[in-house]
Amino acid sequence: MLSISNVTVDIQGSRILNNINLSVEAGELVCLVGRNGAGKTTTFRTVMGYRKPVSGSIKLHDVDITAFPTWKIARQGIGFSPEESEVYAELTVAENIEISTWTRPEGRDAKERVEEALRVFPKLRQYLARGGAQLSGGERKMVSIARALTLDAGMLLLDEPFEGLSPAIIPVVAEGIASIRSMGKGILMAESNSYHIPDYVDRILVLERGELIFTGSLENARKDRAVMRVIAGEVNLAV
Ligand SMILES: Nc1ncnc2c1ncn2[C@@H]1O[C@H](COP(=O)(O)OP(=O)(O)O)[C@@H](O)[C@H]1O
């Protein structure tokens, strides 16, 4: 579905991503793991067209989207929930979710798409009339993911969906992500804390200083000391 081939990105003369290769299929959850500054967000921003690679290509369903502007990439079917999970303060929660149907009216009925997102995050139903400014961190994440979902995209990019969430809300968001995958969508998520990687992840890719140093199952990553040193820190090697 999504394939990134030999992508290299420079920012202000520095190499930030070096020859990245990854692919995500429909119904697959792939987690990009790496410390702060590893290049996870840059990978997402490059897929979304905010940054152009110096070499390499990005394809969605065999369509080369590398040179497309961001709006066209979104229309092509990639939903993005950024790290900051932007929620518009002046809009209600319902409007914050519906907004994708204004920008991408094609596809299924708008109401049906919003309803689908609310089935993924039923907790949001009680907040629909609330203003976007009155939400907790977890609610903001859910609204941001729900909005990406309502775009009716086949592929979702979730940048650190568990970042800053209270321990009680993490399983709620994790459950939502699992149900999005069961809808047959492809999901690429980023995570900097190896303990937040959901057990049900299909594959993890470890990014270190702009290079992929591991691709495989979470189980195999946990057996690899060099990988664990990067994603869990020395002190947690025993885990
Ligand atoms: N706009 C920018 N200007 C300069 N450097 C940047 C910019 N965006 C990202 N970088 C650099 O690129 C590297 C990767 O950052 P980022 O992709 O945000 O990492 P991550 O999301 O894994 O924490 C960092 O060294 C960061 O300082």
Ligand SMILES: [Mg+2]
């Ligand atoms: Mg980031």
